[in-house]
Amino acid sequence: DDDRKPFIFVDFACGSWGGRPWADGVQGNSNMFANMASQSIELIEAENPLQVLSYELIPDRAGIGEYRGGVPYRRDYRFLEKEAVLQVRSDRRRVRPYGLYGGRPGKPSCNILNPDRNAQVLDSKLTMTLYQGDVFRHELPGGGGWGDPLKRDPQKVLKDVRNEFVSLECAATDYGVVIDDATWQVDEAATTLLREAHREKRGGEPLPTVTWEDA
Numbered sequence: 001d002d003d004r005k006p007f008i009f010v011d012f013a014c015g016s017w018g019g020r021p022w023a024d025g026v027q028g029n030s031n032m033f034a035n036m037a038s039q040s041i042e043l044i045e046a047e048n049p050l051q052v053l054s055y056e057l058i059p060d061r062a063g064i065g066e067y068r069g070g071v072p073y074r075r076d077y078r079f080l081e082k083e084a085v086l087q088v089r090s091d092r093r094r095v096r097p098y099g100l101y102g103g104r105p106g107k108p109s110c111n112i113l114n115p116d117r118n119a120q121v122l123d124s125k126l127t128m129t130l131y132q133g134d135v136f137r138h139e140l141p142g143g144g145g146w147g148d149p150l151k152r153d154p155q156k157v158l159k160d161v162r163n164e165f166v167s168l169e170c171a172a173t174d175y176g177v178v179i180d181d182a183t184w185q186v187d188e189a190a191t192t193l194l195r196e197a198h199r200e201k202r203g204g205e206p207l208p209t210v211t212w213e214d215a
Helices: 041-047 154-162 168-175 188-203
Strands: 050-057 073-079 083-089 109-111 119-122 127-132 135-139
Touching: 041 050, 154 168
Parallel strands: none
Antiparallel strands: 050 073, 073 135, 083 127, 109 119, 109 135
């Protein structure tokens, strides 16, 4: 087709770091290795035959811990031209971002072709042809957590739930925090009991801890 115009679109996706001994992992950050910030959706769509269908943080994918990992994001790109070559080089699919000192790993990255119709999970590294109307979804891995999640301040868990970083279900199962969905407040008595039950399940043994001086 002689009417087609060549284009090159490169996106260095980066978005979440691991939890630290004093704070949660950052999220929505730029790629420090490539010195590139996240690109404006309006700019992407104005200069390329692409439509960005979603650009959002994903709940329940950050590594849990006293300080949780950064929350990752997903982007959905719809291809508008007739044909193009897609090349992906992503990581943290098999080896998840690790947690430290009792923190848990973040969820792995994921690549999906046409997530809303005949969804196909793609490899972490690939080269393939896209056709008009195809949608490519990339989900970043979550940052690893730091420290025992049962020691996380319940008010921080509540804030994460309100911000839709953590679901009500995972607040209870992962952090042992019970939140009343009518008042959106922490049920302190129920939280104490649930955390005791979680500790009994792990045999009563505390997870390893470390001071900042030892880290």
